[in-house]
Amino acid sequence: MVPGPADDLLIGAGDPPGPRLVLARHGRTAWNAEGRFQGHSDPPLDSTGRHQAHQLDAQLAPLRPHLVISSDLQRARSTAEPIADASGAPVEVDPDLREVYLGGWEGLNREEAQARFPHQYQAWSSGRPVRRGGGETEEEAGRRAATAIGEAMRRQPGLVVVVSHGLVLQSATSFLALDGWIREGGPALHLANGEFVAYADNGEPWYDPKANPTANRAPGTV
Numbered sequence: 001m002v003p004g005p006a007d008d009l010l011i012g013a014g015d016p017p018g019p020r021l022v023l024a025r026h027g028r029t030a031w032n033a034e035g036r037f038q039g040h041s042d043p044p045l046d047s048t049g050r051h052q053a054h055q056l057d058a059q060l061a062p063l064r065p066h067l068v069i070s071s072d073l074q075r076a077r078s079t080a081e082p083i084a085d086a087s088g089a090p091v092e093v094d095p096d097l098r099e100v101y102l103g104g105w106e107g108l109n110r111e112e113a114q115a116r117f118p119h120q121y122q123a124w125s126s127g128r129p130v131r132r133g134g135g136e137t138e139e140e141a142g143r144r145a146a147t148a149i150g151e152a153m154r155r156q157p158g159l160v161v162v163v164s165h166g167l168v169l170q171s172a173t174s175f176l177a178l179d180g181w182i183r184e185g186g187p188a189l190h191l192a193n194g195e196f197v198a199y200a201d202n203g204e205p206w207y208d209p210k211a212n213p214t215a216n217r218a219p220g221t222v
Contacts, residue, residue, distance in 0.1 A: 019198035019206040021153065021181065022060060022161040023169050025191040026071075026079040027052035032193055035109045038075075038165075039102030039135060045078050052194025053079040060196065061086035066158030069148070071097035071165060079194070080163035089161070096148040099165035100141040103133025142171025150179050166191050177203075 027049030031038050045053060060083050068091040070080035077093060084091035105113050105120075113132075114121040123130040129137045145168045152160050162169075170189045177184040183203040191197065200206040 019063065019159060020201040021149075021199045022063070022065070022159070022196050023173075023189075023191070023198075024056060024060070024079070024083075024161060024163045024196035025166050025169060025193055026073075026075040026163060027056075028193040029075050031107075037102050037105045037108055037113065037132075039099050039106040039133075040073070041106045042073050042075070044074050049075065049193060050078070053082050056194055056196065057082035057086045060161055063087075063159060065089045065161040067092065067152060067156040068161045068163065069094055069097065069152050070163040071095070071099070073098055073165075076163050076165065080161075083161060083163070092152070094148045094152075096144045097162065097164040098141075098145075098168065100132075100138050100167050100171070101135035103131070103135035105133035105135070138167060138171040141168045142173075143175050145169070145172040146175030146179065149176060150181060153181055166193075 027045045029038065029043040029049055030046045031041070031043045033046065033048070056079060065083065065087050066089060068080050068084040068087075068089050070076045070091060070093050072093045072095045076097070077091075080091055083089070105117065108116065117133065120130050120132055124132060129139060131137055145164060149160070149162055149172065152162075164172075169191060173182060173184060173189050176182045181203060182199045183205075189197060198206040
């Protein structure tokens, strides 16, 4: 049975309190393996990605999430659903958790994007904000995702697991910190496919030393 909001989040006798928020990146797709920009495009998980999704399920289901929220893109949903199934938590799909929209860059690799959009590529490579391919900026995407996450946190006082995408989660952390949900520190968050980071109720990074160290890392260490 999934614990209710008032239940203690202790995992077991003698264990430390569990996390309040988990941010997880979807498993790998063929486009990830090929180095192609995905954005709002919707390739499915490949065999490695499906394995990563089941590894995440084994890591996160024992934490007894109260709610799983996911991007509506299938690579995220296919990662989120095993976690929800194993834990009994409801899963909600929210398009505001989609990756940064990359317009005409989607489906291209770096070399193709540089050849087709040289000025945009130069601006992006130098760290300047740019709507790649006529899409949205990372800041715009991070703000919409952080708003969706914050709304879920306000509705659900227990553990919320968010399954989304690497770049939008990286950008969202700044807005989540401004809103007081997490405490930022150190380098920007970089999650590889199938990795997650967790935060305690006070917003500090949460780490379970019994967890697989390749799947649960402190922010900025990936």
